[in-house]
Structures are given as C-alpha cells and as structure tokens.
Amino acid sequence: MMLKRDVDLKAAVEAAWAAAAAHRGEGKVASYIPALARVDPMKFGIAVVTRSGEAIVAGDADEAFSIQSISKVFMLALALNRIQAMLWERVGREPSGSAFNSIVQLEVEKGKPRNPLINAGALAVTDAVIGDGSPDEAVAALLDYLRSAGDDGAVLTDDEVATSESEAGARNRSLAYFLSAFGNLRNPVEDVLSAYFRQCATAMSCRQLARAGLHLAFDGRDPVTERAPITPSRSRRINSLMLTCGHYDNSGDFAFRVGLPGKSGVGGGILAIVPGEASVCVWSPGLNAAGTSLAGAIALEALVERTGWTVFA
CATH class of the missing domain: 3.40.710.10 (DD-peptidase/beta-lactamase superfamily)
Structure with missing residues (x-):
C-alpha cells in the first residue's frame, strides 16, 4: 500500500x-x-x-x-499479551450487527459477547487485564502502554469524565452483571466497571x-x-x-x-x-x-x- x-x-x-x-x-x-x-x-x-x-x-x-471506546483497541492488546488465545474462549470475533451496548444479544448468546470492541466484549477484556491484580493496576497498564507507544508521558485519565460515566452507567452495569451471571467475569462487577470507566475516560x-x-x-x-x-x-x-x-x-x-x-x-x-x-x-x-x-x-x-x-x- x-x-x-x-x-x-x-x-x-x-x-x-x-x-x-x-x-x-x-x-x-x-x-x-x-x-x-x-x-x-x-x-x-x-x-x-x-x-x-x-x-x-x-x-x-x-x-x-x-x-x-478507542481505548478498547489497546486494552485488547494488553489482554492478548496477558492470556493469549484463551481470551477467545470468553469473547467472540464476529461483527455484532447491533448497537454497541446491546443487552439482548448478550443474553441470547449466553454471556459470550460477539467481539471485544462492543461494550460487553470490552468489559470481559478489561476483566482479563485486571486478572489477579486490581482495577488501578489495569488502568496504569493502559496508560503505560499508551505513553510508551505514543512516546509521550503526558497521557492521563480525565477523572471528571470517568465520574460522569459511572453516574450514567446503568446500561454498562447491566451488561457487566449479565456477564457475571454467566460466569464471564472473574472479578467483582464494580471493580471491572471502575477500570472500564477510567479507561474510556x-x-x-x-x-x-x-x-x-x-x-x-x-x-x-x-x-x-x-x-x-x-x-x-x-x-x-x-x-x-x-x-x-x-x-x-x-x-x-x-x-x-x-x-x-x-x-x-x-x-x-x-x-x-x-x-x-x-x-x-x-x-x-x-x-x-x-x-x-x-x-x-x-x-x-x-x-x-x-x-x-x-x-x-
């Protein structure tokens, strides 16, 4: 090209x-x-x-x-580096054909999101990045990745946006609880959401x-x-x-x-x-x-x- x-x-x-x-x-x-x-x-x-x-x-x-949601690209890279192909046992690789925050599809397909770039898939990816660590460590890993890849140490989280997302995050909470109900989150729902809202911010x-x-x-x-x-x-x-x-x-x-x-x-x-x-x-x-x-x-x-x-x- x-x-x-x-x-x-x-x-x-x-x-x-x-x-x-x-x-x-x-x-x-x-x-x-x-x-x-x-x-x-x-x-x-x-x-x-x-x-x-x-x-x-x-x-x-x-x-x-x-x-x-552009953050999902870099969190996906971190998750693949961390658990490699095991990620695909939890998240699919097909286009969704649905809105980014669809709940219906997630329920019908028994808690396995269609792909890692819709919200439900990204929540599972974030959970994988947290692993046995903490939400703070997952967010720090993302910021380190972006700062290194961008050769720029000035990348930060906007705390105001993160708080705003959490306060308006009923749909994402619903998705996370669906994932948890189907056994597709390993960490507490609010821990996963804490990292997710901050990565998006x-x-x-x-x-x-x-x-x-x-x-x-x-x-x-x-x-x-x-x-x-x-x-x-x-x-x-x-x-x-x-x-x-x-x-x-x-x-x-x-x-x-x-x-x-x-x-x-x-x-x-x-x-x-x-x-x-x-x-x-x-x-x-x-x-x-x-x-x-x-x-x-x-x-x-x-x-x-x-x-x-x-x-x-």
Missing part, C-alpha cells in the same frame, strides 16, 4: 479537513454522558503520523478529548492518539523507536477486528466508504490504521446514529480518496 504518485500528504490532509469542515456541528454529541454533552460540537481535528514519526495535522489536532489529542497507534500499522513494531508492544500476529488480528467490528452496526458502511481498519469512540474520535504507511486520528464530537463521528468519517473518506490508501487495493 503506497501513496498515489505525486500526492502531497500535507495537501491531502488539509483537503480532507476542508471537505468535512462544513459538517462540523452535525450529528449529536454523546449527551447521555453529561461530561461529554458539554463538549463544543464545532471542534474538529485530524492528524496523520507517518513511518518517520512526522505528524501532519489540521484543525484542533492538539486538543485533548475523551478517547472512549483517557484523554488524548489527535496527534497523540495517531502516534500511539503507529505500531499497529507496522506489525506491532514502532518504526521510530523500534519498540514492539505486541507481536506481528496479534497486531494483524487487532487490525482485522477493527475493520470488521470497529464501528458497531456501522462497521460495514465504514469499511465500504473508508476501507481501513478503524475504531470509533463516542467522544468523537476515530483511529484509523494504514498498514505499512501511517496511523490517522480524526476528532469531531457530532456522532451519527451508530455512534461514529459524522464529520470524522467524511474526512477519512476524503483522505483515502486523495491518497489511495485502502486495504482493498
């Missing part, structure tokens, strides 16, 4: 930002989480980090936002998140630092799950329009991986009906049109 001949990447990023800028403010912010309901819907940033570590940015690319900018995802574009090895947080096979599996499951019941449309592995979060961010080339992060808080950034998806579609980046080339 390579850039189209004679493409100026800086110009392509600026064109992608411009193509989506008119859609700022469209969609709906995640109002069910009070702290996210207060975010300015006109914010919009994009960052592309290449093999050399160079960042090409536009808009609000250096403003921190709540990464929310991680605050990062587009520039930071794109940099932290760069190793996923190069088989798990950072091309700048040469650190390898995960093995090549795990990196490829994570990318495949991002492509098929990264946007809930909007995953097929995203693959059709953008053609890259990606993971959205209801904070308005999307992390997209360009294998062998780059990592991309966009952020715009207005969401479509499936919980994916509306303007962000438009920007990514415009970017791949200009660059020729797609896993289907």
Whole structure:
C-alpha cells in the first residue's frame, strides 16, 4: 500500500479537513454522558503520523478529548499479551450487527459477547487485564502502554469524565452483571466497571492518539523507536477486528466508504490504521446514529480518496 504518485500528504490532509469542515456541528454529541454533552460540537481535528514519526495535522489536532471506546483497541492488546488465545474462549470475533451496548444479544448468546470492541466484549477484556491484580493496576497498564507507544508521558485519565460515566452507567452495569451471571467475569462487577470507566475516560489529542497507534500499522513494531508492544500476529488480528467490528452496526458502511481498519469512540474520535504507511486520528464530537463521528468519517473518506490508501487495493 503506497501513496498515489505525486500526492502531497500535507495537501491531502488539509483537503480532507476542508471537505468535512462544513459538517462540523452535525450529528449529536454523546449527551447521555453529561461530561461529554458539554463538549463544543464545532471542534474538529485530524492528524496523520507517518513511518518517520512526522505528524501532519489540521484543525484542533492538539486538543485533548475523551478517547472512549478507542481505548478498547489497546486494552485488547494488553489482554492478548496477558492470556493469549484463551481470551477467545470468553469473547467472540464476529461483527455484532447491533448497537454497541446491546443487552439482548448478550443474553441470547449466553454471556459470550460477539467481539471485544462492543461494550460487553470490552468489559470481559478489561476483566482479563485486571486478572489477579486490581482495577488501578489495569488502568496504569493502559496508560503505560499508551505513553510508551505514543512516546509521550503526558497521557492521563480525565477523572471528571470517568465520574460522569459511572453516574450514567446503568446500561454498562447491566451488561457487566449479565456477564457475571454467566460466569464471564472473574472479578467483582464494580471493580471491572471502575477500570472500564477510567479507561474510556483517557484523554488524548489527535496527534497523540495517531502516534500511539503507529505500531499497529507496522506489525506491532514502532518504526521510530523500534519498540514492539505486541507481536506481528496479534497486531494483524487487532487490525482485522477493527475493520470488521470497529464501528458497531456501522462497521460495514465504514469499511465500504473508508476501507481501513478503524475504531470509533463516542467522544468523537476515530483511529484509523494504514498498514505499512501511517496511523490517522480524526476528532469531531457530532456522532451519527451508530455512534461514529459524522464529520470524522467524511474526512477519512476524503483522505483515502486523495491518497489511495485502502486495504482493498
């Protein structure tokens, strides 16, 4: 996968930002989480980090936002590092075709979530990362991972958002208790939720998140630092799950329009991986009906049109 001949990447990023800028403010912010309901819907940033570590940015690319479900990608990496293939005994690998917080599917399928990127699956993954340790240790492991992968020690949890999520977390509590009832949580429900709400409340900018995802574009090895947080096979599996499951019941449309592995979060961010080339992060808080950034998806579609980046080339 390579850039189209004679493409100026800086110009392509600026064109992608411009193509989506008119859609700022469209969609709906995640109002069910009070702290996210207060975010300015006109914010919009994009960052592309290449093999050399160079960042090409536009808009609000250096403003921190709540990464929310994008954290599931990195927790999945930690869980695979910790318990390896045993994770798949507890979580499936199929697209859900349902909303990210569906309870019906979890009950019908006897407590085994369809994949690790829906909320129920992510709760099981978080439980696996906690293991015999504590919620605090699991959150610290995530922050260490992001700081190391992003070569940036400034990544933090937004405690206000975490508290807000916990206070509005009835649906996630229901999912966690369903998992526990079917024997798919090893730790107390509130311990798992404590770690889960804090992982989702991680605050990062587009520039930071794109940099932290760069190793996923190069088989798990950072091309700048040469650190390898995960093995090549795990990196490829994570990318495949991002492509098929990264946007809930909007995953097929995203693959059709953008053609890259990606993971959205209801904070308005999307992390997209360009294998062998780059990592991309966009952020715009207005969401479509499936919980994916509306303007962000438009920007990514415009970017791949200009660059020729797609896993289907």
